[in-house]
Amino acid sequence: MSEPILEVRDLTVHFYTYAGIVKAIEDVSFDVYKGETFALVGETGCGKSVTSRAFTQLIESPGRIVKGKVIYHKEDGSTIDLLKLDEEEVRKIRGKEVAYIFQDPHASLDPLYTVGHQIAEAMVVHNTVKDWKEGFRKAVDILRRVLIPDPENRVKNYPHELSGGMKQRVVIGTGISNNPRILIADEPTTALDVTVQAQILELMNKLKREYNTTLILITHNMGVVAEMADRVAVMYAGKIAEIGSVDQIFKNPLHPYTQGLLRAVPNPLAKIERLDAIPGTVPNLIKPPKGCRFHPRCPHATEACRKEVPKLKEIEPGHFVACHLY
Numbered sequence: 588m589s590e591p592i593l594e595v596r597d598l599t600v601h602f603y604t605y606a607g608i609v610k611a612i613e614d615v616s617f618d619v620y621k622g623e624t625f626a627l628v629g630e631t632g633c634g635k636s637v638t639s640r641a642f643t644q645l646i647e648s649p650g651r652i653v654k655g656k657v658i659y660h661k662e663d664g665s666t667i668d669l670l671k672l673d674e675e676e677v678r679k680i681r682g683k684e685v686a687y688i689f690q691d692p693h694a695s696l697d698p699l700y701t702v703g704h705q706i707a708e709a710m711v712v713h714n715t716v717k718d719w720k721e722g723f724r725k726a727v728d729i730l731r732r733v734l735i736p737d738p739e740n741r742v743k744n745y746p747h748e749l750s751g752g753m754k755q756r757v758v759i760g761t762g763i764s765n766n767p768r769i770l771i772a773d774e775p776t777t778a779l780d781v782t783v784q785a786q787i788l789e790l791m792n793k794l795k796r797e798y799n800t801t802l803i804l805i806t807h808n809m810g811v812v813a814e815m816a817d818r819v820a821v822m823y824a825g826k827i828a829e830i831g832s833v834d835q836i837f838k839n840p841l842h843p844y845t846q847g848l849l850r851a852v853p854n855p856l857a858k859i860e861r862l863d864a865i866p867g868t869v870p871n872l873i874k875p876p877k878g879c880r881f882h883p884r885c886p887h888a889t890e891a892c893r894k895e896v897p898k899l900k901e902i903e904p905g906h907f908v909a910c911h912l913y
């Protein structure tokens with residue numbers, strides 16, 4: 588599992604707003620390995636979605652990718668920097684080799700077209716089927732794979748005729764229709780009921796194994812991370828705070844922010860009356876705190892933390908942290 592499929596280096600995205608420049612992510616670097624489930628976690632607004640969207644240049648105005656590289660290892664062993672591709676070249680990769688499942692299934696599907704049409708279209712535009720007829724035939728097969736009952740008839744349904752859980756299965760079906768090498772699932776269960784969430788996570792695990800896909804999972808839910816991920820990157824205020832295996836992160840969290848996140852997760856077996864909250868709020872990224880961006884909320888902050896940006900250091904094999912305590 589140590590062969591990278593994606594190498595993200597110094598990725599920096601800014602949004603140029605009337606209020607000022609929002610430094611949404613800065614110098615984000617990590618590797619994603621072939622076949623793993625890699626989770627990007629952190630509070631809302633920490634930059635997880637922006638990071639994943641930047642991989643295939645899905646940053647809309649007023650956002651701009653200011654610097655960085657996203658090295659993609661192709662199936663033939665060659666590499667390309669996805670950020671150097673022009674729009675036409677990147678379209679050939681996006682949706683085919685690197686596909687997305689977005690958070691809200693209601694917004695991801697077009698109400699004017701049947702679900703069969705939308706799955707078929709994803710294949711037609713990438714020429715993975717020879718015509719629409721084959722696309723519709725394969726759409727039925729895909730609906731079956733994502734465990735939608737009666738797929739021959741469901742393929743003719745419009746999104747409003749399906750429940751939220753069924754719609755998300757269709758979105759997953761569209762995502763896997765071209766058998767992508769990397770599937771990026773951005774909060775894929777947040778908009779769903781708890782019981783449906785478990786089914787969708789189980790389905791994604793099953794499909795990942797069947798298709799041998801690398802899964803990048805974006806979530807704020809540590810329970811989902813524990814259930815699904817092999818490795819985890821914790822983000823705070825647009826920076827990487829810590830990277831490690833799921834065991835390293837849960838058993839030996841090093842960064843004070845990761846420790847705070849884990850203390851805020853309810854444990855039904857623990858006899859405590861109150862959960863610990865991380866004091867303070869996420870900083871304004873137009874004027875982020877100097878030095879370590881976590882210092883205004885960190886109980887261990889020192890003078891050095893207020894001045895110097897901590898670098899990501901490897902503390903034990905595969906376990907990296909950006910904190911002056913180490």
Ligand code: SF4
Binds near residue numbers: 886887892897910912
């Ligand atoms: Fe806390 Fe300092 Fe570490 Fe930042 S660098 S997390 S402020 S101890």
